[in-house]
Amino acid sequence: MEKFPSCIFLLLLTLTTHNLIIPSLSLKCNPAEKEALLKIKKELGSPTKLSSWNPTTDCCSHKWEGVLCDSQTYRVNKLDLFDLNLPKHVQIPPSIFTNLPFINFLSIDNIPNLVGTIPPSISKLTKLEVLIISGTSISGEIPNSLSQIKTLTSILLTDNKLTGTIPATLSSLPDVFSIYFNGNQLTGTIPESYGSLPKSFMCFGLAENRLTGKIPASLANLNLVLVNLSGNALEGDASVLFGSKKRTVELSLDKNMLSFDIGKVGLPKNLTLLNLSKNKIYGALPKGLTKLKVLSDFNVSYNNLCGEIPIGGKLQNFNESSYAHNKCLCGSPLRHCKT
Ligand SMILES: *[C@@H]1O[C@H](CO)[C@@H](O)[C@H](O)[C@H]1NC(C)=O
Ligand SMILES: *[C@@H]1O[C@H](CO)[C@@H](O)[C@H](O)[C@H]1NC(C)=O
Ligand SMILES: *[C@@H]1O[C@H](CO)[C@@H](O)[C@H](O)[C@H]1NC(C)=O
Ligand SMILES: *[C@@H]1O[C@H](CO)[C@@H](O)[C@H](O)[C@H]1NC(C)=O
Numbered sequence: 001m002e003k004f005p006s007c008i009f010l011l012l013l014t015l016t017t018h019n020l021i022i023p024s025l026s027l028k029c030n031p032a033e034k035e036a037l038l039k040i041k042k043e044l045g046s047p048t049k050l051s052s053w054n055p056t057t058d059c060c061s062h063k064w065e066g067v068l069c070d071s072q073t074y075r076v077n078k079l080d081l082f083d084l085n086l087p088k089h090v091q092i093p094p095s096i097f098t099n100l101p102f103i104n105f106l107s108i109d110n111i112p113n114l115v116g117t118i119p120p121s122i123s124k125l126t127k128l129e130v131l132i133i134s135g136t137s138i139s140g141e142i143p144n145s146l147s148q149i150k151t152l153t154s155i156l157l158t159d160n161k162l163t164g165t166i167p168a169t170l171s172s173l174p175d176v177f178s179i180y181f182n183g184n185q186l187t188g189t190i191p192e193s194y195g196s197l198p199k200s201f202m203c204f205g206l207a208e209n210r211l212t213g214k215i216p217a218s219l220a221n222l223n224l225v226l227v228n229l230s231g232n233a234l235e236g237d238a239s240v241l242f243g244s245k246k247r248t249v250e251l252s253l254d255k256n257m258l259s260f261d262i263g264k265v266g267l268p269k270n271l272t273l274l275n276l277s278k279n280k281i282y283g284a285l286p287k288g289l290t291k292l293k294v295l296s297d298f299n300v301s302y303n304n305l306c307g308e309i310p311i312g313g314k315l316q317n318f319n320e321s322s323y324a325h326n327k328c329l330c331g332s333p334l335r336h337c338k339t
């Protein structure tokens, strides 16, 4: 069975390819950038993982953990800080934003002792394409200034302590591919403006936050591959996320307060995962579900569905737990319908 690789997986593939470029052996590290990196190391409390950041070696030699330079200009273009066990709580070293202006890839991943906020000065990274801040204790709002970085393709700010609302201005990013804010404490609604995100936009994750209100009707314009809005307090109609012409592979809307007629939605042919569990969805399951050839994860439990479960396709491959706790859903794998 074919499964579309997750957006993060795609990103890692890109990074690995870059890593394979043969390193230059000459000492070319830009002195100001080397100084900035050493300052960053010091501000992070010199964690053992960064012991390879040695002032006597070249920062572009590929020996410096998580540091990559452009093969022509020798300016630092990738900084990948991960699994750092910091001796104490520290903020993101400001030098990252002010003294490494050629970075196109910045990843700060699994650094629990990292605190403070994402400063608006992040917009000084005018060449940034991929921004990952994940698994930290960073709090405060997602800066609006991100929308000034026109090169951004992927913004993954997952499993932090971010609060406030989702910046509406990100809809103006011309080449954005994925936006993931899963696992924070974001409030407010999904911005109406996101309906005008560009055609390149494919992966959208806002799961496990505190989002409320309706899904904007404007999102009908999007053609997403991966959608994960699970674990919020979204209400009303989610049918704009469906459609028989869409390229959607995974759609997770579980654990919300969504309420709409499931019988009236169009079904993307390539759906592998559909999770609608724990909402207030009503109506009868559409027959079209039996035509989904690659459906492998399906859950409509804990809703207000009624009527007979259509027979065929993959639908009887799922057990009772995928259908249980509805208003009057019946038929295999649940009990027979009364005639
Ligand atoms: C959706 O996001 C949540 C929170 O990050 C995660 O636990 C869950 O596995 C995701 N669902 C899918 C289908 O990827
Ligand atoms: C569905 O998947 C197939 C095979 O990966 C692909 O060729 C096709 O374009 C996809 N259809 C849509 C609507 O995305
Ligand atoms: C669907 O959502 C429910 C409720 O959040 C969760 O328990 C279940 O593991 C999910 N199933 C799949 C296949 O994602
Ligand atoms: C139902 O299927 C799920 C997923 O395949 C499995 O984890 C679970 O144990 C099954 N439950 C029952 C009651 O058979």
Ligand SMILES: *[C@@H]1O[C@H](CO)[C@@H](O)[C@H](O)[C@H]1NC(C)=O
Residues within 6 Å of the ligand: 277, 278, 298, 299, 300, 301, 302, 321, 322
């Ligand atoms: C479906 O969701 C329910 C409720 O969250 C969960 O108990 C059940 O295990 C899930 N079943 C599958 C197959 O995901």
